[in-house]
Amino acid sequence: MFRRKSESAVVDESPVKESGKGRPTPSRKEAEAARLARARTPRTRKEQQAAARGTRYESSQKLRQAMKTGDDRYLPARDKGPMRRFTRDYVDSRFTIAELILPLLVVTMVLGYSSSELAWFANAFMTLMLLAVVGNLIWLRFGLRRELKKRFPDNTYQGLTYYAVVRAVQLRFLRMPKSQVRIGQQLPDVYR
Known part of the structure; x- marks a missing residue:
């Protein structure tokens, strides 16, 4: 009924994956904290302005880089x-x-x-x-x-x-x- 695996069984040699994502998988606790940080809305006016300033800074950096390289995605x-x-x-x-x-x-x-x-x-x-x-x-x-x-x-x-x-x-x-x-x-x- 139960079969024993024999020592002479053929080992499946799957190709070794050379590339990965380049970082360790985050723990559940870290992933939840990151998700909550992204989903958290700013509560005070000061936090809202800081978030808006960060968003404007990122978009202006993309636009500035596109103006140098001619990247069509971010050009005006x-x-x-x-x-x-x-x-x-x-x-x-x-x-x-x-x-x-x-x-x-x-x-x-x-x-x-x-x-x-x-x-x-x-x-x-x-x-x-x-x-x-x-x-x-x-x-x-x-x-x-x-x-x-x-x-x-x-x-x-x-x-x-x-x-x-x-x-x-x-x-x-x-x-x-x-x-x-x-x-x-x-x-x-x-x-x-």
Whole structure:
């Protein structure tokens, strides 16, 4: 009726699990305490403010990290999506004259106020600079539209021209989300 296991029984050799969760399983007492701590609602106004401050801090840290890395999950709504990412990459992969407009404005203001002989030169230079920037941004817009139609043929492109122009006018090191491509880098054909 009862069988004895023989010593010659085949031992089931199951593969050894190499990876684990990396920490010991918490005791029941620890698990219950952690669950209660998560479920406990703040009772006083001071505790509520501290909890809200902690939540805001965590979300702002995620947003700040996303702005550095371009992580689409935590970006603000104005920067989300493959078309916005492509627009950022398209603008960042080109050198535009519009990037120089802010430093050149400062230079022309200094020239204009330094002496009256240089004032006409500063005004003429600024006028030429503004014309060059407008021409460069129009050129950027047509190139962007062509590439968007090639990569996203069935979508609407509403708001992307403004988004590209605002990004192109900013100084490169101040752009947010941070630039993920270098000047002259080829862009991939698929953005999803």
